[in-house]
Amino acid sequence: MRVAIIDDERLARSELRRLLDAHPEVEVVAEAANVADGLHAIRHMAPDLVFLDIRMPDGSGFELLAALERAPAVIFTTAYDQFALKAFDANALDYLLKPIEPPRLAQALKKYSRDAAPTPQKATDGKVFIQDGERCWFVDVEQIVLFESEGNYTRVYFDHNRPLLLRSLSQLEERLDPQHFMRVSRRHIVNLRYVRSVGPSAAGGLVLQLESGLNVDMSRRRAVQFKQLKRL
């Protein structure tokens, strides 16, 4: 298991590294003392799991995650910000309170191996971290039904939530699996897994009815592509 430690205090990093020595399956592949270095480390080392502090000099751990296209598995480490973590949906992630107790660390690693570690049986599109105001989500990309462009932002539809993501639709399109996600118009990317029915639209294109009851128009040009795709 390849892990990264991101914390602005040297002693805190050294303490966690020492605690991780007791787990031979864990290899610390990167350390960073701030958000900028942390982003760099995650992008270049692609760790399986990140131990992430919340308060850092150049931003928060949440900001770091929101800047990543794909959120890694994360265990937050914090002295007293557990309240901030209550904003998450339950069980989405784990956190450790500093000073970290060795049994809690062992438990968190075990939970990671059980729930979050990638296995050959379940190849996933990964997760994306979304922070909108006070609320945060770790969302499986497969669970997202629809992306809707709103200027420089994109509204993300999943379950009953519709938070805004600070990323353009085109940026997202590059990162999404074209097998499942299709740009159906200038403003929308649809997860094809959630298309319930397709009908003709007044504009000569198609109307996609999604499982959550949303209707999305598909432009005429895209409709031609879509029909070809479906014929294959």
Added chain:
Amino acid sequence: MQEQTTQRDYWLCQLAGWGALACVGVLSSSSGDTQQMLRFALAKSFCMVTGLGLSHVWRLQLKRRAWVDRATGIPFGRIIAGLLVLAVLQTGCLLAADLAFRDGALLRDPSTGPVDYAMLFVLWFAIFAVWTLCYAVALARRRAQRAELEKLKLEVSVKDAELRALQFQVNPHFFFNSLNSIRALIYEDAPAAAHAVSQLAGMMRQRLQTDQTGTIPLGAEMAAVSAYLGIEKLRFDERLRAHIDIDPALAATPVPPMVVQTLVENAVKHGVERTVAPCEVRISARLGADGLVRVEICNQGRLAASSTSTRLGLSNAIQRLALQCGPQASCVLAEEGGWVRATVTLPQGAA
């Protein structure tokens, strides 16, 4: 003092009320004969004096039995009975005055019938009833004002207590991070860990034991500040560069506890915690030519649009300075050339 004001207001109202009645009485005593008129005016004035006296006795009665100074359950029956007695007595006084000053002009006038006496009686009953009403309204207003004042006082003291508690509280973030650092140090550098535990203990003891309302010598405050900075130095390493330069002659200067500490904590929070590069924090104390001591707490950085908690902390510090060190004491926050500087000004031998 409030009781005195109340008494004064009462007598002012009494004199104004009865005086006005007397004036109206005298002015309406027009008659052809000057001597008759004077006698009539004298009789009326006498009645006003007895009215004043009776109403004062009535007030003592009302006060002692608390008949009107209550929110509910006013004994109207007894009050009306009292008013009847007052009206009888006052009508008696009036007749006595008639006999004494006007040789019984009214009593001996054959045209005066029982109806006239009844009218006089009703008139006085009405006057005393109005008096009682005014008195009750004044009491109710005073009660409402007092309640309002009490409420305000309570609110202020609760806020004050909360603020103080906040200021003396250890920042949990600081506390747990420090423990984490010390835990790491135990394995890395045992003597340093031992030293850190002593520093943390010293700092905690200072907070728990200090009397929040008194003053402590600047030297004692700075010892706690040094201990605090020593621990922060462990956490932030080379990111925190602290310089302390206190004139030893000023160690005895009395300061309100936690004022310098709060400002140093703010300097670390807004300066060191927010920057990746090393940040300097300088603390100095000097005696100015004007005989005032100036303690300066500077940190590199900018004066952020500070949070409400910081502002509350600062305003509380200013308040305590003024309260415990007199009007010469102050605390000012300013930004200049990449430094944020908090200046605490104190008299050398205050309080």
